[in-house]
Amino acid sequence: MNGPIELEEIYGAANYEPLPVVLVRGEGVYLWDDEGRRYLDMMGAYSAVSHGHCHPRLVRALTEQAARLGVVSRAFYTDSLGPFLKRACELTGLDAALPMNTGAEAVETALKAARKWAYAVKGVAPGKAEIIACDGNFHGRTIAIVGMSSHHQYKDGFGPFPQGFRRIPFGGSRRWKPRSRPTPPPSWSNRSRAKAASSCRRMAISRHAPSSAADTMCC
Numbered sequence: 318m319n320g321p322i323e324l325e326e327i328y329g330a331a332n333y334e335p336l337p338v339v340l341v342r343g344e345g346v347y348l349w350d351d352e353g354r355r356y357l358d359m360m361g362a363y364s365a366v367s368h369g370h371c372h373p374r375l376v377r378a379l380t381e382q383a384a385r386l387g388v389v390s391r392a393f394y395t396d397s398l399g400p401f402l403k404r405a406c407e408l409t410g411l412d413a414a415l416p417m418n419t420g421a422e423a424v425e426t427a428l429k430a431a432r433k434w435a436y437a438v439k440g441v442a443p444g445k446a447e448i449i450a451c452d453g454n455f456h457g458r459t460i461a462i463v464g465m466s467s468h469h470q471y472k473d474g475f476g477p478f479p480q481g482f483r484r485i486p487f488g489g490s491r492r493w494k495p496r497s498r499p500t501p502p503p504s505w506s507n508r509s510r511a512k513a514a515s516s517c518r519r520m521a522i523s524r525h526a527p528s529s530a531a532d533t534m535c536c
Contacts, residue, residue, distance in 0.1 A: 321351070343370025421457025428461065432481075451487040 319327065321339045339351040346369055348356045361367035368375060382397075389395060398416075405414045417423040428448055435441040450465040457463075463471045464478025472478070 345369045345372075419457070421459050421462060424456040424462055425459060446481055448482045450482060450484050452484055453487055454484075 322337060325335075338356075340348050341351050342349050343358065346358055346361070348358045348370065350356070358367075358370070361369065386395070386397075401416070402414050405416075406412065415426060417426060431448065432446045435446040436443065448465065452467040454466060455468070455471075456465075458471065460475060461479050461482075463475055465482040465484065466472055467484055
């Protein structure tokens, strides 16, 4: 009979190369494997924010919510999302928020919001917006995100990649010069510009929009 590791290797698509440890439960900072060995979890915050394992308050909140209402479509309002968004904006000091399930989704949304702002408010010519990324970045594994990576390992075999990305050395923004300085369309009124800005805010970008997406890539 195949064990957990063998089953993953047989039926799981090749992705990560996990350590040969089968975890079965956790409590606080500790983990236990299927042979009863206890570990100090030093990987808990890998790629995400960890609150430890099975914290009683979090378990209670999850259980109460699951027993009352599960995941619903954003076609409806709920009694939980509004208060959550209010608290998130108060903590971050931003004007609006758009929750995401993963970091890659947050980055992709930030890229879209930055481009939308560039076209709708800053007057960048259609199809000419550029995203500036730093060498050594890692934001996830979607096609667009690995396309702006400087690591061959993450890009090998996945091209061609979307256009409109440039890389500069980390900390090299002072040496970087824009290829052009866009001007808003002369036919735009202040009202039109404000309407476009409002549209961008709904895509989770501050009305004081940064020239890069760095300030919006929070997940």
